[in-house]
Amino acid sequence: MGKKRSREVDAQGDTPMEEPIVEKRDASSDSDDDESSDEDMNIVNVDFELFNYDPEIDFHGVKTLLRQLFDADAQLFDLSGLSDMIITQNTIGSTCKVDGKENDAYAFITVLNMQEHRSKKPIAQLIEYLSERAKTNQDLAGTVPELLASGKHVGLVLSERLINMPAEVIPPMWRFMIEEIEAAVEDKEPYEFTHYLVVSRTYHEVESTLDQTVRKKKKGRAEAELQYFHPEDEEMRKHALASGTYSYIKENEFVSDSKRAFQEAGIKPCGFMMLIEANKIQRAVQAITEFVGTAT
Template identity: 80%
Template sequence: MADPAVDKREDDDSSDDEDMDIVNVDFELFNYDPQIDFHGVKTLLRQLFDADSQLFDLSGLSDLIIEQNTIGSTCKVDGKANDAYAFLTVLNLQEHRAKKPIAQLIDYLTDRAKTNDSLSGAVPELLSSGKHVGLVLAERLLNMPAEVIPPMWTCMIDEIEAAVEDKEPYEFTHYLVVSRTYHEVASSLDQSERKQKKAREEPALQYFHPEDEEMRKHAVAAGTYEFTKGGEAVADSKRAFQEMGIKSCGFMMLIEADKFQGAVQAIAEYVGTAT
């Protein structure tokens, strides 16, 4: 499966600011390959779960994702043999709940959802109900253009529909999308009065994945949660010599199955409008 080329513009140091080189990059979508994709998927899972990634059996979770090679995809450059720049999958939590990586995730997501009133009324009960909930995991390198993402979601919907026709266990009542957000925080290393005042102000929520802002409009429940292993020291380490640090948060969206395709269509339109 191939996605149309995406033009990426980069500054040419030897020219004026107005002169730009256009680099054509072909992003291609591939089914998972157990012989190739383990390390790339594991690296992206570590990024997705951020400070809490050490709490999970990421190797076991990576294996589970790539073994399910007819659902979801990787996005790569320069052929299938390279590591993934992005990945997307959905896992049936009820079908796999006895397996260690999924049991860990169910316990973790239940616990984290209870810390946010927007999530606590729906997510924990649903995860313990025995209903078939599709856990959607998606991550990409931070400099990936958003244009490559809608084709991945569209392909996955088509694959789910085909799997349901074949009586495979992908007929979900809900989709639980796990993602990340962040907000800026003043460094704990700088205690100037101006920065202390700025730190006390309510920080604006920012999205690592801009399409999440649109997708959450279709969710029956959505909200952030603190990473259990996070802290101000982590935020300081992500300052990159800027005045404000970055504090990451987990983010969940619970979408009813009959609303999911509309949510995917909405993010495709949003990405097209926003670029």
């Protein structure tokens, strides 16, 4: 894939990504189909395009995805201010859209210099929040709070996509962003990071609290395995200096039941952080590229 765009001009040469999406069709609608076949599979090609941020278009789409990224704790942050910071930093990161630039983003990625912007309200809130949440996880407590207080230039990576968006759109977004960071460093812009702090989401399946008068709790049930909303996170964390989950401050005991989605187990979302040294980010991106390419 060619370079997404030049840093000197607006996004006119954005590169489309053609990604096959499977659409199921009821076989009974075709009289000539084999009766033993339950359904056919049609391949629909969808062009996902990457664009620079446009302050006239992208505010609401980015804010919606940020609200999804921070889940129950989204209300703790100035998401409007954070969205403005992201869309005005339009030479770094991308939106991913279908059917042209004028639509809302289906996915986005960006990196913000936490030291450079630490006096601004949205970043000050996130520094305090991420430091405190990291202290609740022993795998994060020894590195993240100290690093965020050290004055080093840490790149905060924020990335989210709509549910059911294919993971294949993410590696190109990472690769283009790394290229843009390198170009920015050459231009003496403040993107020479020592580390990247990636914020994401995970979840556990938990036993529902509903219908317990009818259904007995399973005794000795093993602790639920960590699940990833973004499958590439499982691979990327292998390259992290530190990684781990944390509970949301505003989580509600009934949230897991509301997200049961017609199954016995509920879903308990958790925040997730990965701290990656700058000299290892290229290998991490290559790893998720290979991982996503083989995932089914």
